[in-house]
Amino acid sequence: MDLNTVKKRYEQELYEKVIPFWEEHCIDKEYGGYFTSLDRDGSVYDTEKYMWMQWRIVYMFAKFAVANGGKKEWIDIAKKGYDFLYAHGKSPDGTYYFALNRQGVPSVAPYNIFSDCFAAMGAAALFKATGEEKYRDEANSAMRSYVSRMDNPKGRWEKGMSGKAKRLSHGQFMMLANLAYEMRTCLGSNEFDSSAQDAVEAVVGRFWNPEMRILFENINPEGPAFDLNSCEGRMVNPGHGLESMWFMLQHAEQTGDKELIAKAADIIKGIFEFGTDREFGGIYYFMDALRKPHLELQWDMKLWWPHCEALIACIFAYRLTKEQWFLDKFEEIDKWTWDHFRDPEDPEWYAYLNRRGEPTHTLKGGKWKTFFHLPRCLFTVADQIAKI
Amino acid sequence: MDLNTVKKRYEQELYEKVIPFWEEHCIDKEYGGYFTSLDRDGSVYDTEKYMWMQWRIVYMFAKFAVANGGKKEWIDIAKKGYDFLYAHGKSPDGTYYFALNRQGVPSVAPYNIFSDCFAAMGAAALFKATGEEKYRDEANSAMRSYVSRMDNPKGRWEKGMSGKAKRLSHGQFMMLANLAYEMRTCLGSNEFDSSAQDAVEAVVGRFWNPEMRILFENINPEGPAFDLNSCEGRMVNPGHGLESMWFMLQHAEQTGDKELIAKAADIIKGIFEFGTDREFGGIYYFMDALRKPHLELQWDMKLWWPHCEALIACIFAYRLTKEQWFLDKFEEIDKWTWDHFRDPEDPEWYAYLNRRGEPTHTLKGGKWKTFFHLPRCLFTVADQIAKI
Numbered sequence: 001m002d003l004n005t006v007k008k009r010y011e012q013e014l015y016e017k018v019i020p021f022w023e024e025h026c027i028d029k030e031y032g033g034y035f036t037s038l039d040r041d042g043s044v045y046d047t048e049k050y051m052w053m054q055w056r057i058v059y060m061f062a063k064f065a066v067a068n069g070g071k072k073e074w075i076d077i078a079k080k081g082y083d084f085l086y087a088h089g090k091s092p093d094g095t096y097y098f099a100l101n102r103q104g105v106p107s108v109a110p111y112n113i114f115s116d117c118f119a120a121m122g123a124a125a126l127f128k129a130t131g132e133e134k135y136r137d138e139a140n141s142a143m144r145s146y147v148s149r150m151d152n153p154k155g156r157w158e159k160g161m162s163g164k165a166k167r168l169s170h171g172q173f174m175m176l177a178n179l180a181y182e183m184r185t186c187l188g189s190n191e192f193d194s195s196a197q198d199a200v201e202a203v204v205g206r207f208w209n210p211e212m213r214i215l216f217e218n219i220n221p222e223g224p225a226f227d228l229n230s231c232e233g234r235m236v237n238p239g240h241g242l243e244s245m246w247f248m249l250q251h252a253e254q255t256g257d258k259e260l261i262a263k264a265a266d267i268i269k270g271i272f273e274f275g276t277d278r279e280f281g282g283i284y285y286f287m288d289a290l291r292k293p294h295l296e297l298q299w300d301m302k303l304w305w306p307h308c309e310a311l312i313a314c315i316f317a318y319r320l321t322k323e324q325w326f327l328d329k330f331e332e333i334d335k336w337t338w339d340h341f342r343d344p345e346d347p348e349w350y351a352y353l354n355r356r357g358e359p360t361h362t363l364k365g366g367k368w369k370t371f372f373h374l375p376r377c378l379f380t381v382a383d384q385i386a387k388i
Numbered sequence: 389m390d391l392n393t394v395k396k397r398y399e400q401e402l403y404e405k406v407i408p409f410w411e412e413h414c415i416d417k418e419y420g421g422y423f424t425s426l427d428r429d430g431s432v433y434d435t436e437k438y439m440w441m442q443w444r445i446v447y448m449f450a451k452f453a454v455a456n457g458g459k460k461e462w463i464d465i466a467k468k469g470y471d472f473l474y475a476h477g478k479s480p481d482g483t484y485y486f487a488l489n490r491q492g493v494p495s496v497a498p499y500n501i502f503s504d505c506f507a508a509m510g511a512a513a514l515f516k517a518t519g520e521e522k523y524r525d526e527a528n529s530a531m532r533s534y535v536s537r538m539d540n541p542k543g544r545w546e547k548g549m550s551g552k553a554k555r556l557s558h559g560q561f562m563m564l565a566n567l568a569y570e571m572r573t574c575l576g577s578n579e580f581d582s583s584a585q586d587a588v589e590a591v592v593g594r595f596w597n598p599e600m601r602i603l604f605e606n607i608n609p610e611g612p613a614f615d616l617n618s619c620e621g622r623m624v625n626p627g628h629g630l631e632s633m634w635f636m637l638q639h640a641e642q643t644g645d646k647e648l649i650a651k652a653a654d655i656i657k658g659i660f661e662f663g664t665d666r667e668f669g670g671i672y673y674f675m676d677a678l679r680k681p682h683l684e685l686q687w688d689m690k691l692w693w694p695h696c697e698a699l700i701a702c703i704f705a706y707r708l709t710k711e712q713w714f715l716d717k718f719e720e721i722d723k724w725t726w727d728h729f730r731d732p733e734d735p736e737w738y739a740y741l742n743r744r745g746e747p748t749h750t751l752k753g754g755k756w757k758t759f760f761h762l763p764r765c766l767f768t769v770a771d772q773i774a775k776i
Contacts (some may be wrong), residue, residue, distance in 0.1 A: 023750075035744075037681075039680060039681060045680040045681060046618050046619045046620070046621075047617070047620070048615075048618070098547070099551075100551055101551035101552070101553075103551070105549035105550055105551030106549040106550065106551050107548065107549055107550075108547050108548060108549065109547040109548075109549055110554065111547050154683070156393075156544075157545060157547055159486070159496050159497040159499050160495065160496060161485070161493075161494040161496065161497055161547055162493055162494065163487075163488055163489035163491070163493030163494050163495035164489070164495040164496065165489075181758075191514040202687075205564055215494060218700040229434075229435070230434050230435070231425070231433070231434045231436075231755075235692075292427060292429060292434060292751045293425075293750055293751035293754060294749065295687075295750070295755055297686040297689055297740055297756070298685040298686045298689075298751075299748070299749075300742075300748055301685055301686075304768070321666070352685055352689075354743065355742065355748075360685070360687070360688055360743075361681045361682065361685075362681055363681035366681060366683070367619075367683055
């Protein structure tokens with residue numbers, strides 16, 4: 001596999017197909033903010049403004065604007081989105097709503113801390129791109145909100161009661177590691193470094209089960225970590241695990257932690273061993289650690305984002321370890337992903353395939369897909385190759 | 389199609405396969421209540437006690453205990469479940485929790501009014517089977533709780549805010565019609581008759597769009613009923629519609645409303661025209677009224693319950709209208725359903741198939757499947773045939 005050719009292919013897809021699609025279709029010129037529910041051809045099929053999706057667009061355009069190959073005018077797209085979200089998206093206690101309607105009136109309460117997470121990332125990237133203080137202030141405010149809510153993330157919307165087992169959630173820890181990295185690189189802030197170090201140690205030390213070679217999504221905070229008697233305890237999300245592992249590699253590289261590089265590389269192998277569909281190819285969405293029935297109906301579907309994260313994890317691990325295994329795996333996943341998710345006719349990629357790899361939805365963006373995983377993957381893979 | 393042979397097949401499946409499976413595997417002898425997360429062979433893969441699933445078991449065993457072909461000893465199964473649910477499942481304000489852990493400690497808050505709905509049905513069926521006053525009291529209490537919560541069903545767990553469009557939900561109305569029928573036939577109560585009449589008129593008069601020939605799940609309470617600009621407004625659930633339509637037929641027969649019979653029969657045809665998968669057979673789970681992308685990843689899966697409800701709707705409509713169309717459709721759905729959902733080796737049926745009709749899960753019961761839709765279908769189809 002000629003990595004230079006791969007790099008060109010990823011860059012071309014990013015700059016000639018994916019970015020132009022979102023530039024053309026996502027901007028709501030009438031009310032501000034973005035449309036993310038975009039059908040195959042870019043037409044809008046719903047106007048709800050989901051906060052995760054909105055802030056991730058701010059983040060990506062701000063990042064790309066100042067990257068090699070980027071255009072300064074993209075800062076303006078990010079800034080206009082920011083203005084809308086800052087003006088309408090913040091609740092009185094400083095947390096971010098989950099969704100707004102098209103006009104910017106809150107439609108879904110701030111029950112989810114990842115709204116704050118992506119607000120922090122978006123604002124931090126805008127500070128990095130512009131140097132304007134207000135973005136740094138907002139990044140710090142959203143980031144502190146995220147950290148302060150980790151123990152009780154749903155607040156008054158929590159439906160769990162005393163009979164519900166207490167769990168630690170892998171997603172919160174992996175995101176903290178990545179958020180701290182963003183705060184360091186965008187704001188030059190070391191405020192979250194020690195929490196990030198703790199989060200990293202928890203992910204590889206507590207969520208990873210070395211005997212089973214499985215990374216769990218939910219563990220017990222006390223006593224034996226792994227609950228194999230409940231669906232929740234057995235929940236595995238291979239794509240989440242792969243995303244988490246490149247966050248670990250990023251952290252390890254920045255902190256010069258060679259042991260962590262080896263550990264994360266080994267976990268990546270474990271995730272692929274368990275999470276690969278050996279019959280139809282690709283990576284499962286959800287799994288049960290004991291292969292018992294999964295709560296989620298769509299567990300065997302193939303989603304774009306786990307494949308995007310898988311590609312980053314492979315190429316990142318290859319660059320840091322130089323092990324051929326990771327390049328071979330990159331080649332395998334690259335082929336399956338481009339063959340199945342890429343729309344050969346219209347720009348941008350499909351989100352949802354059935355287990356066989358056939359698209360089940362024509363959408364290019366929606367409640368859970370925006371200008372984020374795919375462009376980040378295209379950019380990061382090219383960037384990693386450049387560093388090899 | 390020889391209906392007597394069909395009747396025998398349904399009764400055999402019910403009394404020789406499905407009921408014995410649940411009798412054998414669902415009873416938690418240690419703590420009370422039921423296990424519903426049962427794998428293919430009946431083994432328990434999770435012990436959470438979801439209230440909808442629990443109360444539906446009470447309802448079905450109480451019903452079958454006093455039906456032709458039933459066994460009196462089933463009352464005891466229902467009573468023991470009732471005792472556990474009554475003792476542990478009720479919150480201080482009289483609403484029912486969404487879930488308990490195995491020991492009976494509340495694990496998920498009472499944010500969902502269908503817990504009250506199924507409690508009312510279970511208690512009412514137990515009153516009918518035993519004549520014991522306490523069950524009537526509980527049925528009335530749960531039923532009044534359901535009705536009183538219809539305007540604000542999630543209460544303090546409501547995440548929707550002012551920017552969210554107000555909707556009327558088809559599910560609440562169709563269930564009210566069925567609940568009132570159960571209260572009439574089990575308790576001899578006419579307390580809910582006029583609300584049921586209003587609900588029936590709303591379902592066929594407001595949720596049904598006669599121009600598009602589509603039954604909508606969510607409509608606007610004021611102004612134009614149908615919102616074709618949002619995913620929520622365009623949401624269609626064919627199985628729900630078919631279940632609703634046999635509730636309408638039940639209501640129409642009891643009230644002698646011939647116009648309603650004709651209307652419901654026509655709507656059933658519309659639902660099949662729109663909801664049938666013409667490539668692989670069976671009925672889609674969710675659809676978009678304009679065939680735009682659906683919010684739900686699993687929209688094209690085939691679930692057991694829409695097919696069970698389709699069978700009842702067809703045979704019920706055939707009995708009341710004698711139109712050959714409904715018998716032909718029954719034959720088509722009967723074949724597809726038995727060919728694909730029935731497990732040829734172990735008793736009880738699969739819940740979840742992919743679009744092609746291949747099982748994606750081995751489970752026979754879970755968070756959303758219990759001793760309810762399948763046994764109710766087997767019983768009701770046989771019962772309808774007996775009345776032809």
